[in-house]
Amino acid sequence: MPAADLSADHLFDLYRRMKTIRVFEDTCVAAHKAGEIPGYIHSSAGQEAVPVGVCAVLTREDRITSTHRGHGHGLAKGADLERMMLELYGRVGGLCGGKGGSMHVADFSVGMLGANGIVAGGIPIAVGAAQGLRLFGSQAVVACFFGDGAVNRGPFMEGLNWAAVYGLPVLFVCEDNTFSAFTHSSTTTAGPGPLARAQACGVAGERVDGNDVIAVRAAAERLVGEMRAGGGPRFLWCRTYRFSGHVSIDPATYRKQEDLDAALKRDPLLVTRGQLGDAAAADAIDAEVEAEIARVQDIARKAPYPPRAEAFDDVQDIGSPAVEAAR
Amino acid sequence: MPAADLSADHLFDLYRRMKTIRVFEDTCVAAHKAGEIPGYIHSSAGQEAVPVGVCAVLTREDRITSTHRGHGHGLAKGADLERMMLELYGRVGGLCGGKGGSMHVADFSVGMLGANGIVAGGIPIAVGAAQGLRLFGSQAVVACFFGDGAVNRGPFMEGLNWAAVYGLPVLFVCEDNTFSAFTHSSTTTAGPGPLARAQACGVAGERVDGNDVIAVRAAAERLVGEMRAGGGPRFLWCRTYRFSGHVSIDPATYRKQEDLDAALKRDPLLVTRGQLGDAAAADAIDAEVEAEIARVQDIARKAPYPPRAEAFDDVQDIGSPAVEAAR
Amino acid sequence: MSNVITMGEVAARTLADEMRRDPTIWVLGEDVQAGGIFAQYKGLFQEFGAARVVNTPIAESTIMGAGLGAALVGTRPVIEMRIADFVMPAIDELVNQIAKVRYMFGGQARASVVVRVPHGLHPGSAAQHSQVIESWFVNVPGLVVAAPSTALDLAGLLRTALRCDDPVVFFEPKAMFKNVADMLGDWPAIPFGKAERRREGKDVTIVSWAQAMPAAIEAAAALSADGVEADLLDLRTLWPWDSEAVLASAARTGRALVVQEGVGASGFGAEVAVTIAEHSAARVRRLASPRIPVPFAPTLEDVCFIRPGMIVAAAKEMVAG
Amino acid sequence: MSNVITMGEVAARTLADEMRRDPTIWVLGEDVQAGGIFAQYKGLFQEFGAARVVNTPIAESTIMGAGLGAALVGTRPVIEMRIADFVMPAIDELVNQIAKVRYMFGGQARASVVVRVPHGLHPGSAAQHSQVIESWFVNVPGLVVAAPSTALDLAGLLRTALRCDDPVVFFEPKAMFKNVADMLGDWPAIPFGKAERRREGKDVTIVSWAQAMPAAIEAAAALSADGVEADLLDLRTLWPWDSEAVLASAARTGRALVVQEGVGASGFGAEVAVTIAEHSAARVRRLASPRIPVPFAPTLEDVCFIRPGMIVAAAKEMVAG
Numbered sequence A, B: 001m002p003a004a005d006l007s008a009d010h011l012f013d014l015y016r017r018m019k020t021i022r023v024f025e026d027t028c029v030a031a032h033k034a035g036e037i038p039g040y041i042h043s044s045a046g047q048e049a050v051p052v053g054v055c056a057v058l059t060r061e062d063r064i065t066s067t068h069r070g071h072g073h074g075l076a077k078g079a080d081l082e083r084m085m086l087e088l089y090g091r092v093g094g095l096c097g098g099k100g101g102s103m104h105v106a107d108f109s110v111g112m113l114g115a116n117g118i119v120a121g122g123i124p125i126a127v128g129a130a131q132g133l134r135l136f137g138s139q140a141v142v143a144c145f146f147g148d149g150a151v152n153r154g155p156f157m158e159g160l161n162w163a164a165v166y167g168l169p170v171l172f173v174c175e176d177n178t179f180s181a182f183t184h185s186s187t188t189t190a191g192p193g194p195l196a197r198a199q200a201c202g203v204a205g206e207r208v209d210g211n212d213v214i215a216v217r218a219a220a221e222r223l224v225g226e227m228r229a230g231g232g233p234r235f236l237w238c239r240t241y242r243f244s245g246h247v248s249i250d251p252a253t254y255r256k257q258e259d260l261d262a263a264l265k266r267d268p269l270l271v272t273r274g275q276l277g278d279a280a281a282a283d284a285i286d287a288e289v290e291a292e293i294a295r296v297q298d299i300a301r302k303a304p305y306p307p308r309a310e311a312f313d314d315v316q317d318i319g320s321p322a323v324e325a326a327r
Numbered sequence C, D: 001m002s003n004v005i006t007m008g009e010v011a012a013r014t015l016a017d018e019m020r021r022d023p024t025i026w027v028l029g030e031d032v033q034a035g036g037i038f039a040q041y042k043g044l045f046q047e048f049g050a051a052r053v054v055n056t057p058i059a060e061s062t063i064m065g066a067g068l069g070a071a072l073v074g075t076r077p078v079i080e081m082r083i084a085d086f087v088m089p090a091i092d093e094l095v096n097q098i099a100k101v102r103y104m105f106g107g108q109a110r111a112s113v114v115v116r117v118p119h120g121l122h123p124g125s126a127a128q129h130s131q132v133i134e135s136w137f138v139n140v141p142g143l144v145v146a147a148p149s150t151a152l153d154l155a156g157l158l159r160t161a162l163r164c165d166d167p168v169v170f171f172e173p174k175a176m177f178k179n180v181a182d183m184l185g186d187w188p189a190i191p192f193g194k195a196e197r198r199r200e201g202k203d204v205t206i207v208s209w210a211q212a213m214p215a216a217i218e219a220a221a222a223l224s225a226d227g228v229e230a231d232l233l234d235l236r237t238l239w240p241w242d243s244e245a246v247l248a249s250a251a252r253t254g255r256a257l258v259v260q261e262g263v264g265a266s267g268f269g270a271e272v273a274v275t276i277a278e279h280s281a282a283r284v285r286r287l288a289s290p291r292i293p294v295p296f297a298p299t300l301e302d303v304c305f306i307r308p309g310m311i312v313a314a315a316k317e318m319v320a321g
């Protein structure tokens, strides 16, 4: 049965979003391995409950910042599925016109301020976005996603302190998937963990089971509620596990099989299915999602690459290379 | 009376060092205002108990890193007074041959790895020094001095985490003089303070009255003892107050007169004099110190500037500008 | 009625003007409420308050990155960097993020920020407080780079920077902030990419900018006294830079001397001089600081300065040779 | 007996060699225990253990700064930066500290570090994983800059870097790490500052380095087939760089084409070309990537690559013109 305070519809909707992310990731990893998608793919399979749970309590006006593993964040915030697929394929119509690819998916129309190829790169951007919004008198909040590896980079602490100093409505979401690339994060992170670091900078928060979308959603709701009431920044530490390698071609041999097996048993999709308690309905959603993603993949495969001349657009207006080229 | 566990001799020695720093700073500020010393002077007047208390428990083999306000750290670690004065005057015989000046005083012969013009710049250097020393099997420890403003820069957290991850013997000493340049640090630092940040990164420590050299020394002794016993990094938060402006020419109008008055009553030299309980002996030390600093200032005033050609030395061996110039 | 003020005050007044015009402009940086270390923000806190003149923690990465975030939601931050040397902790945010967001995201985003960067030699400042790093940002697509040398140019280019949608790295001549000028009239916006002719001449082109300009002006006068007429151009902006004016001048004189403060090796002077060499038959030569960190002692530091005499000598050699 | 291995393995074996020789050499960086992302540290953890092959937190500032600290007490750290784009968070430590410590402290200190930086275009890597920033470090006094293009040069220059007391920024051609070569014999140290002639010719000098070299070699062969003999120099080190060899060649041919990967504006090619223009009568021209961030889609990204055909066309134009 769905949790008491969530309607069945809403829970099905959360499940559908999570499933969409999963199938999207798996499809893109396969397409990358098949040579259809250039560059790298960082799959968020196994972590879907985090962005879906958090974004469920955000409005379209709210903003998010993301990471190199950003497809799920974008899809959870409402980015267009077809255009995201087109972007990963580097085709015309992609979210970024093919200029960004997987690591730079963004959809500003829904408040998704961009994936980021730099670990912790989104953190200063998130606090600044909150500061800018305040200048306009906006009530919007900002959710800032980052990994467990990012908590060791300086901008993490700078951003926490910054948000607390100015009392900015930023929800810091640590998506703790256990690994920093090929390294178990426990070997490079000292102390009691991300939440303690946040508290030491004056940012209160919670730790939550990142595989349980209902729990993530509930915690996010509490924290964002406090933020909207003027409480300043909050922190949400979500424990989860990365199902794939760091990038699509990483066999992740550094990982213990037993850990992976244990994690797979706690697959967030399985957890949610259990909470839904309606396997047939879930199966139906699965089928719809798979069809939808097959459809957009087909579109992406057939779409043209952007014309070469577009490489010179959108660099800058003044001193533009287009001007130089035309000389 | 001297504290029970410190000999009178030792306490007199601590007082002499503190007084030396004070007179050095005051002399250099005056010389800078008189146009004798170029560049900037960041005086550490009022903060002398911190470096003197900490360095009292270090051996010559131990290393320290420092800040832009580094004269006191150097003198406390045993850097040559005359050569430091020569350096500030930019003369031949200066610690750095006149290449560094006030902001870059260093004396590697006594383990003083340099002042630093970059806030928090010494922190990564300190942890790396400890790591390097360990590779050689050295038992030496590293004390890392930085200000209360530095705790908001990313390398601060990176360095704490780093030292804890590798269990390195680094004593992080936060010399909290209340200000970050022209800004009261309380307005830019959120949360319960530097020590809490350290603890959140797995670094234990203490808070101490930074104007009481006996208390600083005692805390440093405890913490360094734990470090030498293999306990890993420790943190010492020293509360003190900057008597001068940020630089010699800063009138510090942003400072409340009552705060300054209160701080002057807690002048670390007065505190130590009280602990010494022998005004005549202290007066005698004062006179000796003043004479000594007048002596080295006189030497510095008369020393020649380095010859122009030396500007091209010590840049690099391969691709040296000296080679280029000679071509 | 005279209006004798410092260059720092000119900067502050220009910014105040623009902040009155556009409520989305705001400032963030260390100690900006105190007026900035060169008085270049003097009075702004008093007029615009803490919401628009934001004192920040010492956290350059986040000063730069937060400026970007605020730009992405539609404000126009002025990002104060104190001095060029302190940009370094913020280069990731400037180069990997600000310069690229518009492009990476296919035009969805704009980073309309002005990054203010006092730069150059300042006596007694030594290796970590004296650097010139212009060429790095010319090398970075997405960035506009300005480097005025006079109060009027600083005002006019700052105005343009605050009105333009591209991110601008705005280098300011830090040793000249205290110079006073009689700033009569108003200080109109100046377009990027237009050099200013400081002296007209037929014998040799001298191209310079930023803190090397005063020496270049003095040298040009001295040359004239000796019968050598220099065509002296102040670039004022480094990207885009006025290659048209420079090439036209070089074509007329047949000789171009490029004079810059800061290390010559891969300095911006190389880009100017090589462009002349590629596109004209003019002979080229550079004058710049040697490839050494800036030393402290006055006798050593002296080797980093470009003195008028050096320019005179180089120009005469070119004219003779 | 053949010894066909990848360039990544060549790098790892060379480093292993030197680590056996000198116990003060050690490595720090992200994922180095896993062998590095290009296998350039393969096997080192197994041989030297966790004390000398140190996996670090994701903290570039401190990776760089800790490397410096360890150098100041006498060790020789190899500082792994993963890719050039990630040097940016560590530029303060590299430029404000490492490059200057010896000088600022009047020769008391040495920063004998090797900063390894895989750089350049790598298909599909987009704006934040493809940059070429060589010229920034040529602009920084105190630094040696290497940029080999072959396995043998990588091995030989890495050896030299590990034996030299100056800090070396060691750029590695990241898209070539998987290339295999038959690495017979041993791989001796190669001095910094010596270019390698890849082809001899009298008609036009082509100067290149790093990832632009393969295209230059192909172009030189194609030119020869068309009767144009190029004198092709691979610089291998960018500071110091072999201006002697370049100037001698340019004097012989009277034309010099400088070919680089990465943005041309204030790229290192400008320094090379302008030096030729200043010191010889040779005509100069540059080929480089346009001043745009590196885009993702293959059709767009293509404009950033220097293709052999472009070199051939430019060289022929120069020879004809």
Ligand SMILES: Cc1ncc(C[n+]2csc(CCOP(=O)(O)OP(=O)(O)O)c2C)c(N)n1
Pocket: A067, A068, A069, A117, A118, A119, A146, A147, A148, A149, A150, A151, A177, A178, A179, A180, A181, A242, D030, D058, D060, D082, D086, D089
């Ligand atoms: C500044 C920086 N350093 C290194 C990298 C290379 N890198 C990409 S992802 C990654 C691991 C990040 O770990 P985490 O923050 O936990 O995110 P996850 O990949 O687990 O989602 C690393 C080291 C980078 N992109 N940026």
Ligand SMILES: Cc1ncc(C[n+]2csc(CCOP(=O)(O)OP(=O)(O)O)c2C)c(N)n1
Pocket: B067, B068, B069, B117, B118, B119, B146, B147, B148, B149, B150, B151, B177, B178, B179, B180, B181, B242, C030, C058, C060, C082, C086, C089
């Ligand atoms: C990275 C960096 N940013 C800014 C500065 C300019 N600056 C020099 S000292 C200082 C204040 C430092 O405050 P704190 O760390 O408390 O040290 P204190 O001056 O009080 O000793 C600032 C902002 C700098 N030197 N380096």
Ligand SMILES: [Mg+2]
Pocket: A147, A148, A149, A175, A176, A177, A178, A179, A180, A181, A185
């Ligand atoms: Mg992770």
Ligand SMILES: [Mg+2]
Pocket: B147, B148, B149, B175, B176, B177, B178, B179, B180, B181, B185
């Ligand atoms: Mg302070």
